[in-house]
Amino acid sequence: MRRTRRWLKTGITSAILVVLLTGCGVQVPVLQPKGPVGQEELKLIVFPFILMAIVAFIVFALFAWIMVKYRAKPENEGYVPPETDGNTLLETIWTVIPIIIVVAIAIPTVIVTFKLLKPPTPTVAAKSNTNPNPSKQTVVIYVASSEWKWLFAYPQYGIETVNHLEIPVGQPVDFQLTAIGPMNSFWIPALGGMEMDMPGKDLGLWLQADSPGTYLGRSAQYSGKGFAHMTFNVTAQSQTDFEQWVKQVKANSPKLTATEYKKLLQPSTVGTMDFAGFVNPNGYNGSMSKTGMPGVRAGMPIPSDIKSTGDSSTGSGSSSGKSGS
């Protein structure tokens, strides 16, 4: 009951904000989150905003009043302002009140910071009998950015996609992020906050979509000329539809060959692609280990080797090719 009320409050406040900010019909995904992670973060956007807005309002009002009341006018020509050095009581008050406000904001900050490390509660139960790996209830997706595209792998299903994601609705998704080349930041504002992806690192990010739909994702960390085009659509659909899609990809899409993979790692922008598994069995065995993208650490050449031997036909301009090491 209390929870509902809280949600209601957050909902109303954010609705007012949205209306105030946008007028009509414009998408403000950060303020209209479609999943529990984004909603959790929205609460931490709205609450400090309200507290700080109250403070700001008081300061603005005081400031305006002082400016009007005490401005130099011909009428107060001979007025000699008093000599005040300070006022201990007042100064204590405006030190203590901000401390209270900071504490009030700090407590939920810490709680949520730790909470976001754990998977959100699923709103739809996973059908473990159709899941190829029943020990794992959640979908794991390996994410790797390369110059200037997103490579996604579904290790539980043995498929890969480029520049688009499909996820089951109401299920926590375990994103494992890494980068091949410069770092990027993986951001789907409608579902929740971003996490950076870096070469040689595996960073985790939990997200979940509670309603079906297509959401826009993009890179939020500049990585060169094609960075602005590093966008992808995330389609959230029911578990059945999701598994239907997996089957289709497995049946109809080509395998990801080593040649094709090398080509994908060259600097370029590409459209969406689907692959029915990686062709080199040593490079990728579909296991649950956090190995990042197939091949990054398992038998495929490391990026610098690819770059120094790669042909420049797919690369574009000054940022391609050349090896520095």
Added chain:
Amino acid sequence: MSQFMNFANTFLMWKEGPLIWISDVLIGLTSIGIIAVLVYFKAFKWLWKEWLTTVDHKKIGIMYIIAALLMLFRGGVDALLMRTQLAFPNEHFLTAQHYDEIFTTHGTIMILFMAMPLVIGLMNVAVPLMIGARDVAFPYLNAISFWMFFFGAMLLNVSFVFGGSPDGGWTSYPPYVEKMFDPGPGENYYIMALQIAGIGTIATGVNFIVTILKMRAPGMTLMKMPMFVWSILITSALIVFAFPALTVVLAQLLIDRIAGAHFFSTTAGGMPMNFINEFWIWGHPEVYIVILPAFGVFSEVVSTFSSKRLFGYSAMVGSMVAITFLSFGVWVHHFFTMGAGAAVNSFFGISTMAIAIPTGVKIFNWLSTMYKGRIRFTLPMMWTSAFIPSFVLGGGVTGVMLAVAPADYQFHNSYFLVAHFHYTLVGGTVFGMLAGLYYWWPKMFGFQLDERRGRHAFWWFVIGFNVCFLPQFLLGLMGMTRRMYTYPSGLGWWIPNFISTIGGFMMGVGFLLLVYQIVWSVRHMPRGVADDPWDARTLEWSLPSPAPEYNFARTPIIHGRDEWWYIKRGKFEQEFVEPTIQPIHMPKSSGRPFLIGLFMFVAGFGFVFEWYVLVVLGLLAVLVLMAWRSFEFDYYHHIPVSVVEKTEKALGRL
């Protein structure tokens, strides 16, 4: 011929198209124009004797300010090019590469070559005058600092027409800026320009700490110093502790790039995150290096124009010291999303929020100073008034919102962040430095700037500023990230972007009006009436405007805060250390600081293109010049009593 074309295409970038050609022509014409003017007025000797070789803190300060305003123009043009590109979706006014270079130079120039010299320029002009000193502690070193900054700035600007500008963003995160991904010379320009200017800045920090601690007039204890001097003392300490981190991290990156090391590469055990940590260990204190002097200016301005003592002096000092310590403990908030872990993020989130407490104290103390005052809304006071709401919104409200680590996952690198730091840096630093510039202008030049024309500039700039950056908060929440060279239609991003562009151009108009105001005032404002035009409170206003070379004919004895105010009100009596004028010991001018800067430029240029002959020649020349200085014993002179008396008489002081 083909050899020349090859050179032109590789280094002069003639294949890049008309933008570069126009720039080449404009730069050529400007250079010819400057030389022609100098020849026509036979001003070479004057320029060399009076300015290029000067070690006078007032002149060095003025040169800093002129350079900063030029850089503000350059950075502003960059900004307008970007806003033009973003005015409509899918625009192709600039290519991706050009846009990337422009946002990089915009950020780098605005922070390192506009905000910093404006701050350092004002402190050069004001601090010695405010503490009753005749110059800074190390005038020769001060000149070296200036020329290092100046040639560093030139090096970055040369990149535009020779070899290509850096394109890694002003934060320059590896691994993107490693040679593997970013080959050209642009990134080397960034490294060398910042390196040279940064070393000069460290020297400035040392210089002002010593000046303030050792050269105050007798009687001026630390707690009797004007608040601006306090802010500079603290800023200098920040510089001395923060800038070495930048020097080290830039050196590491340079070694990576030109010697194939792996400090920050992705292979051979390199760690890009180290760069980001080191960069922000400098970068966050740097934010306070440019904002604390603005706080100092506001304290002087609010007190002067309210005709009231500064409220809560000790609390103001205490809060600045608190900000200084806290500023070294918050750097991770620049990369909450880099997976440092929940405990780390919690710590840095809370330490960041804690900064709001001393900052809030300062805001309330300024309001209390104004309370029951008699506030004169002159130009310095107007810029201060514009600062308070901007900073409460930018630093206070959105600053605290960004400090909430989970919420920052949604704000990071978005336009929300862009709007936030422009509200603090423009609304805080730029407004503050403009307030200071208007405030001390009469002291620098002996005449005031025209109020009416200044108000036009003020309203255009301040309204334009809000029109430009308020919509960007919304753009961030809509999912637009910084550094996108273009955006698709259909996301609702067009209207806020378009409004923002209009605001940007309004700021441009404001800047032009400011220049017009200065030009008009130079020609028309009356001279010799500006010794104490504001009825101000501190020592510098007891001097003639502009102050003579030696500042104080006799060293004053200080009785308390707001010394000059109480002398004017008859509460203190004006007293001097020397009963009569004595010969004044002053440093000699020297051309070597200029040459050291020039040869650092040569060496830096050599590093950029890995032309090691230039590097060796440049550094050798610098070493020779430094050695020469070591064996110089006749570096000062005495101004005889007769000359001082003559000058003072001419100024109506005897």
